[in-house]
Amino acid sequence: MSIETRKADHIRINLEEDVQFPQLTTGLERFRFVHQALPELDLDEVDLHVEVFGRRLSAPILVSSMTGGTPEAGRINRVLAQAAQARGLAMGLGSQRAGLEQANTAETFRVRDVAPGLFLFANLGAIQLNYGYTVEHCRRAVEMVEADALILHLNPLQEVLQAEGDTRWRGLLRQIEAVCRALPVPVVAKEVGWGISAQTARRLIDAGIRAIDVAGAGGTSWSQVEMHRAPTERLRRLAASFADWGIPTADSLLAVRQVRAEMGREDVALFASGGIRSGQDIAKCVALGADLVGLASPFLKRAVESVEAVIEEMEILETEMRIAMFCSGAANIAALRQPGVLVQQPEGEKL
Amino acid sequence: MSIETRKADHIRINLEEDVQFPQLTTGLERFRFVHQALPELDLDEVDLHVEVFGRRLSAPILVSSMTGGTPEAGRINRVLAQAAQARGLAMGLGSQRAGLEQANTAETFRVRDVAPGLFLFANLGAIQLNYGYTVEHCRRAVEMVEADALILHLNPLQEVLQAEGDTRWRGLLRQIEAVCRALPVPVVAKEVGWGISAQTARRLIDAGIRAIDVAGAGGTSWSQVEMHRAPTERLRRLAASFADWGIPTADSLLAVRQVRAEMGREDVALFASGGIRSGQDIAKCVALGADLVGLASPFLKRAVESVEAVIEEMEILETEMRIAMFCSGAANIAALRQPGVLVQQPEGEKL
Amino acid sequence: MSIETRKADHIRINLEEDVQFPQLTTGLERFRFVHQALPELDLDEVDLHVEVFGRRLSAPILVSSMTGGTPEAGRINRVLAQAAQARGLAMGLGSQRAGLEQANTAETFRVRDVAPGLFLFANLGAIQLNYGYTVEHCRRAVEMVEADALILHLNPLQEVLQAEGDTRWRGLLRQIEAVCRALPVPVVAKEVGWGISAQTARRLIDAGIRAIDVAGAGGTSWSQVEMHRAPTERLRRLAASFADWGIPTADSLLAVRQVRAEMGREDVALFASGGIRSGQDIAKCVALGADLVGLASPFLKRAVESVEAVIEEMEILETEMRIAMFCSGAANIAALRQPGVLVQQPEGEKL
Amino acid sequence: MSIETRKADHIRINLEEDVQFPQLTTGLERFRFVHQALPELDLDEVDLHVEVFGRRLSAPILVSSMTGGTPEAGRINRVLAQAAQARGLAMGLGSQRAGLEQANTAETFRVRDVAPGLFLFANLGAIQLNYGYTVEHCRRAVEMVEADALILHLNPLQEVLQAEGDTRWRGLLRQIEAVCRALPVPVVAKEVGWGISAQTARRLIDAGIRAIDVAGAGGTSWSQVEMHRAPTERLRRLAASFADWGIPTADSLLAVRQVRAEMGREDVALFASGGIRSGQDIAKCVALGADLVGLASPFLKRAVESVEAVIEEMEILETEMRIAMFCSGAANIAALRQPGVLVQQPEGEKL
Numbered sequence A, B, C, D: 001m002s003i004e005t006r007k008a009d010h011i012r013i014n015l016e017e018d019v020q021f022p023q024l025t026t027g028l029e030r031f032r033f034v035h036q037a038l039p040e041l042d043l044d045e046v047d048l049h050v051e052v053f054g055r056r057l058s059a060p061i062l063v064s065s066m067t068g069g070t071p072e073a074g075r076i077n078r079v080l081a082q083a084a085q086a087r088g089l090a091m092g093l094g095s096q097r098a099g100l101e102q103a104n105t106a107e108t109f110r111v112r113d114v115a116p117g118l119f120l121f122a123n124l125g126a127i128q129l130n131y132g133y134t135v136e137h138c139r140r141a142v143e144m145v146e147a148d149a150l151i152l153h154l155n156p157l158q159e160v161l162q163a164e165g166d167t168r169w170r171g172l173l174r175q176i177e178a179v180c181r182a183l184p185v186p187v188v189a190k191e192v193g194w195g196i197s198a199q200t201a202r203r204l205i206d207a208g209i210r211a212i213d214v215a216g217a218g219g220t221s222w223s224q225v226e227m228h229r230a231p232t233e234r235l236r237r238l239a240a241s242f243a244d245w246g247i248p249t250a251d252s253l254l255a256v257r258q259v260r261a262e263m264g265r266e267d268v269a270l271f272a273s274g275g276i277r278s279g280q281d282i283a284k285c286v287a288l289g290a291d292l293v294g295l296a297s298p299f300l301k302r303a304v305e306s307v308e309a310v311i312e313e314m315e316i317l318e319t320e321m322r323i324a325m326f327c328s329g330a331a332n333i334a335a336l337r338q339p340g341v342l343v344q345q346p347e348g349e350k351l
């Protein structure tokens, strides 16, 4: 099966089927903001801006890596890029393997002409480094799209659930280390929906990764997606039996944050994604330590409509985040992270 | 949109739609009274009376601030006032901004002729003090209705969910302080259904507030109300996404009580409201420290019937409260607050 | 309303309506027996017998106090008595107030001719001692039925939910004390389905009570029963609002057991009832400290069929109890109470 | 009722009715693997092999003891044996009492001709040792089928729920001890679905048992099975009332593991079964300490189809187990048991 067909399948299934985790949730519902009836600030002065890798974003929102490789994917990328540029947000492209291996698809990843100032992440599956890819491929992926940084995604479960997935993962860490050392732009590691554990975070930080996107469980479930396109009944059943695998986004976020603290490496940035569905979710992730918060499927659904639809989605998310901060008395991101702003429920106070 | 239209909307929506919190509860269900099979007291001697601001009430029940500004609202206020007067309870009027700004609506707030002895609270939105209102307006609101005290309500979330809400909240605390200092009657601060946090309580007490009404989450949800009258789809979605925001009434009550104790300011009175629906609920709030317990929507529903209907509602609430106290062996409010009378569930006793 | 009509109502409602607690459970479901795959005993040697007040019973099962005062009630009493006599169990009669006040109904309580060896409890509402009843009435109640002991039931909530209930409970404890001192037979105190608290147990033991039947919440709910016969809508609503009041049977049992231990008064017997529905429930109560375990409504349902039906019910309960003991490796009542036989769930073992 | 009829009933009911525990679960759902996005190993190198009693198995999977004694049972045994032989797994035969008592049914247990290399467990009900069976019968059971070991199953609850079950269990432990001492092959003790407690495990280890199969609650419920074949309404009700009896598989596993450690007897092997339904379940049991993990009803369902169907089931279970290990970064069984690989949920991390 060609990469194009797979990419087209992914978009179609994500738009048409319910591919959320059946049971597992992000864990964010365990946390709630403490309402401040007297916020002592003006809604307008709530400042959502963040700095990531020295660049200023209007809000800590990332359009998570999704697509490329087919004409439709190309259109989606340009829509997303224009919206993100308009709102001053960041964006990740989908895996650029197609672009590297079939030169004629490269343009479906390019968005710089419509989004010159956009903070843009290139994207490659890390596992390709065990299958012949080198630092050079990574460099070309970045250059192909004039990206500001490179995301390497880690997806071992997705690979083993695919008919001809890449399942040789030994030694991959050393390859990632080499890329981190050689590339002129920051390298980010992310999962695709099953989360990053404390152990994995430790390894990645040691390897020189500049940011970790936990991409945890609770949102789009790739075993559900693979189940819908499984060629055999046996693969379908396998995929189904891992439907609720993974580390919930909130758990992963807390685990990685703690590892980072233990290692004294607060310079490594922390991104959260996986099941983020509202501005309150975004604010919670930021309060829990995220520098950037990514959404994939919610933006995909609006991208097939129009640039305006994506912009509207972004504005709503920002407004929800702004309101959550306002009613928590937090004027900016630093204030949002103060102790006592977000608490775990139930508070369970004994008489 | 005029204040009158908004007020009429509020009453209509509260009567016709389900505007309770979708998920969040008051938290009172976590507590239960310990049944005393041998109460050693007579039902008749159970004494519900309380003293608030030096005034004696037959029971710690408050008709929470609701309305005014339209002819129907005027009728409702007079019905509520007559019933509260008849039962020896307290009552709050709805926000008197309309009455101050359109002199001809002032009479819809006046109830003294039918309720000369009623303990009556005037009401204004505190945020108006950031939009031109002064101590003078507060004084006039009190005088307009011959009130015994003034309630300033704090509703930041409601304001931001409204089309043209007042969202400049910085500096408000100083204004409240000025009102507390200047006004001859006690000033009370209340929320409208999202609760008062420990931090906010501390600020309010420092500002000179004489009582705090937590008006917590779990009953009438104003984001649900605003959702029903949102002029745009976007505002509707925003309101919906804050449907379960807020501090549950029981949590807020415990938090404010603790702040008061820490500050050594037991002289500040504590009111509870938000989702109170039975005499057992009232008794629980009192056991948890409340001096006065308010209900809004349950009284509204009976007020559109008749004075008798409201009186019946009050009698049932009082009887339920009396029975709860009797079966707990508590002859009066002080006894109700003894340790061991109300306990948190589950007791979870390990063998 | 005459006592007869009330008694007939009670039976009818208990047979026809669902009058179990809507939400509250006995709490026994929190406990489970530890299965012993190698019990090292024969099923036949499992010995259920107990001694209560120096009398031997084949099993710790009590037909809880229910009825009397009407011809049908008389038939039910005789059916229950014959079955209890046949199985060597104990039985309580319903409140004998009718029998005392209308001499012609006394015979509906008499069962000695058909059950000469039965351990039989007379029954009176303790509150009558505050309304003119004296030690003499108690003595006559015992003699009327040739009882081995007297149960005084405590039902403050039931009284306040009735149209003309007896609500003067002050001073009752002193009256109970007088009865305990004067009566030649043991005096037992019981609730009717809302449980005995630690405080009440302490008072009762001090007053000279020889046994406490917790009659806790989780089974037949008397507020539900009273709701079904409430003459006014207001009384109906009151009863409904106390539908889940009370101390669950297991909680009450543990509380009273602890008080007894603290007072060094293990000589006071402990009975459990309220929501007992199987031999496993009975075994759990015994493991938690009960000397005798009562069931009311399950026996009532079979008593309207025949003596054989009640005997069958008793045999099934005994067999279930025997199996639970056998599979727990407990050969007798003392073994059933050893630590480790019954445990609280979930065990929640952390890796 | 003949043993044959009972055996035929068991198979029919297990295939046609829902005989899983109504409420109780295995407890395995409380545990989850920590996903490793960077497993640093190849899927192919994940090694499932274990050694049990000095014999190497390709994976820690056991076809649990099920059947024999009727022609259909004979067919099922041969199908299961061929599949287990093909995949290098272990298998238990059903109780061989029929084979010992009616010589003509012995062949329905024999599978050595089609499975010469299979690790095979003979099976007898331990309770028969209290009803005339001796070491000699055990020896004959092993020889009849050329088994590598003997399983003695403990099923006190099943016996008491049967019309004419064997209920004299006193003294059985000494008989088991004699068998362990005399038999040339290892002797294993197992339950049939209600679990082994810490106390029972201690006794069995002292008696010389070489392995314990917890066969806990949460899968096939034998009280449900007996309910479906109960000859009387009373037996049916008894069986129903024990539908949720037993120690969940995970709880039993942890309890026995701890006893083994306390006794310093890690040489005693630990088997898990009861409600195992996926390769993830198998991996969890191994992580919790099991050397071998058994499934009964899932294999029965495929055995009535064909050898290939059973093999497919085994392959799927192995693949699921392999994937769970791969995504947990565990290359082999020893790695799977390292701390931090499997964790208990919820992690419940407090801010």
Ligand SMILES: Cc1cc2nc3c(=O)[nH]c(=O)nc-3n(C[C@H](O)[C@H](O)[C@H](O)COP(=O)(O)O)c2cc1C
Residues within 6 Å of the ligand: A010, A011, A014, A064, A065, A066, A067, A093, A094, A095, A123, A151, A152, A153, A190, A191, A192, A193, A215, A218, A219, A220, A273, A274, A275, A276, A294, A295, A296, A297, A298, A300
């Ligand atoms: C259609 C689609 C395609 C995706 N493709 C990629 C990809 O190529 N590279 C990648 O790193 N993640 C990819 N992802 C994963 C997302 O970046 C994200 O981690 C995951 O979907 C969880 O986010 P969500 O719950 O907001 O959808 C894709 C997600 C979707 C929905």
Ligand SMILES: Cc1cc2nc3c(=O)[nH]c(=O)nc-3n(C[C@H](O)[C@H](O)[C@H](O)COP(=O)(O)O)c2cc1C
Residues within 6 Å of the ligand: B010, B011, B014, B064, B065, B066, B067, B093, B094, B095, B123, B151, B152, B153, B190, B191, B192, B193, B215, B218, B219, B220, B273, B274, B275, B276, B294, B295, B296, B297, B298, B300
């Ligand atoms: C129709 C309606 C109008 C209200 N208007 C006011 C108001 O003008 N001022 C105010 O302080 N609170 C107002 N409230 C809020 C109530 O006082 C109360 O805090 C809240 O509704 C929670 O109580 P409940 O759950 O018993 O309804 C209003 C409530 C209702 C139902």
Ligand SMILES: Cc1cc2nc3c(=O)[nH]c(=O)nc-3n(C[C@H](O)[C@H](O)[C@H](O)COP(=O)(O)O)c2cc1C
Residues within 6 Å of the ligand: C010, C011, C014, C064, C065, C066, C067, C093, C094, C095, C123, C151, C152, C153, C190, C191, C192, C193, C215, C218, C219, C220, C273, C274, C275, C276, C294, C295, C296, C297, C298, C300
């Ligand atoms: C029909 C009926 C009548 C009862 N009458 C009495 C009574 O006269 N005196 C008394 O002490 N308890 C009486 N009870 C209460 C029971 O003794 C028992 O405490 C209660 O019903 C809880 O048990 P159960 O859940 O097994 O029904 C009565 C119960 C029933 C069902």
Ligand SMILES: Cc1cc2nc3c(=O)[nH]c(=O)nc-3n(C[C@H](O)[C@H](O)[C@H](O)COP(=O)(O)O)c2cc1C
Residues within 6 Å of the ligand: D010, D011, D014, D064, D065, D066, D067, D093, D094, D095, D123, D151, D152, D153, D190, D191, D192, D193, D215, D218, D219, D220, D273, D274, D275, D276, D294, D295, D296, D297, D298, D300
């Ligand atoms: C049809 C059937 C017959 C069984 N017969 C036996 C038996 O003869 N001996 C035995 O030790 N266990 C027997 N068992 C119990 C199983 O070995 C196992 O302990 C139990 O079924 C739990 O496993 P499961 O949930 O995977 O079915 C039988 C199970 C089934 C389903």
